[in-house]
Amino acid sequence: DAGVIQSPRHEVTEMGQEVTLRCKPISGHDYLFWYRQTMMRGLELLIYFNNNVPIDDSGMPEDRFSAKMPNASFSTLKIQPSEPRDSAVYFCASSSGQTFGNTIYFGEGSWLTVV
Amino acid sequence: EDKVVQSPLSLVVHEGDTVTLNCSYEVTNFRSLLWYKQEKKAPTFLFMLTSSGIEKKSGRLSSILDKKELFSILNITATQTGDSAVYLCAVELSNTGKLIFGQGTTLQVKP
Numbered sequence: 001d002a003g004v005i006q007s008p009r010h011e012v013t014e015m016g017q018e019v020t021l022r023c024k025p026i027s028g029h030d031y032l033f034w035y036r037q038t039m040m041r042g043l044e045l046l047i048y049f050n051n052n053v054p055i056d057d058s059g060m061p062e063d064r065f066s067a068k069m070p071n072a073s074f075s076t077l078k079i080q081p082s083e084p085r086d087s088a089v090y091f092c093a094s095s096s097g098q099t100f101g102n103t104i105y106f107g108e109g110s111w112l113t114v115v
Numbered sequence: 116e117d118k119v120v121q122s123p124l125s126l127v128v129h130e131g132d133t134v135t136l137n138c139s140y141e142v143t144n145f146r147s148l149l150w151y152k153q154e155k156k157a158p159t160f161l162f163m164l165t166s167s168g169i170e171k172k173s174g175r176l177s178s179i180l181d182k183k184e185l186f187s188i189l190n191i192t193a194t195q196t197g198d199s200a201v202y203l204c205a206v207e208l209s210n211t212g213k214l215i216f217g218q219g220t221t222l223q224v225k226p
Contacts, residue, residue, distance in 0.1 A: 033214075043158075043203065043216035056213065091157060104214070106157035 004107035006092050012113045018080040021110045024073055025094030033104070034067055034077050035091040043091070049075065082114045117142040121204050121217035129225050132194050136220045138204030139186040146209035148180055148187050153201040153219070161189070161202075194224045 005024040013019055025032045033048040047057040052069045060067070064083070069075040079086055089111050095104040119140045128134055140148070147165045151158035162171045164180035164187060171178050175194075180187045191198055201221050205214040 035216075042218040043205075045213055045215075048213070104160075106159075108156050 004092055004094050004105050006090075006107035006110050008110055009108065010111045010113075012115065013082055015083055015114055016081045017114075018078065019082045019086070019112060019114075021077040021090050021092075021112070023075045023077070023092030023107060025075070025092070026096075026105055027073065029094035029096045029105075030072075031095040031104075032069060032075050033093040033095070034075070035093065035106075037089045037091060037109075038087075046077070079112075082112075084114045087113050117206070117208065117215050119204055119206050119215050119217040121202075121220050123220060124218060125221040125223075127223045127225065128194055130195055132224075133190065133192045134194060134222060136189040136191075136202050136204075136222070137186065138188070138217055140204075140206045140215075140217075141185065142206050142208060142215060144209045145182070146207045149205045149207060149214070150178055150187075150189050151203040151205065153203055154199075158203055191222075194222075196224050196226055198222060199224045 004026055007022045030051050034046040035043050036046055037043045044059055046059045047067045048055055049069045052072055065079055067077045089109040091106050091109045093104050093106045122137045147163050149163050150161040152161055162178045164171060164178060167180055167182040175192045178187060178189045189202060199222060201219040203219045204217040207214055
């Protein structure tokens with residue numbers, strides 16, 4: 001299996017621009033998670049889906065952030081408009097079943113810089 | 116508010132040293148505690164701990180959980196330069212499946 005695939009791997013954008021991050025989870029996994037990692041706050045859960053349905057979006061920082069999962073093999077995280085404080089590494093992860101801890105697989109991350 | 120706190124935040128040692136990384140937590144609905152290693156990319160799984168007092172071991176790494184005092188430690192013996200990484204502690208919440216991560220401990224092992 002190719003693992004969790006994220007794109008782009010790196011993005012540099014100007015403040016105010018729209019940013020779309022993409023994720024393909026591992027086939028057969030029914031949970032998908034979006035995390036954000038910064039030096040100041042560490043790894044934070046933004047939102048997670050179960051069977052394509054958003055379950056908990058309490059970690060989404062504000063209305064500028066939105067996430068969708070139109071089907072079992074694709075999810076997007078969108079930031080519009082982007083701000084410099086959104087600069088971070090965004091990880092997508094997927095898992096199967098109710099026990100997440102040792103079955104959660106992370107993608108390589110999307111390194112976002114907003115200037 | 117659920118929180119996980121790791122200490123120290125950073126550590127520099129020499130090869131061969133033994134290190135102990137700490138993780139304390141305050142959460143509702145604890146299910147398990149996990150340790151991950153992160154080397155400039157995605158975190159990779161090390162251990163999952165659910166019961167107090169039972170040591171998990173993998174080579175030079177070991178970990179133990181104390182559910183009464185709400186903490187865990189990760190020990191690395193005979194450290195090597197390849198152990199240099201960020202070590203993340205996370206707590207899994209049973210009613211949500213969420214992982215709450217600590218800030219991480221950045222370990223640098225010098226030759």
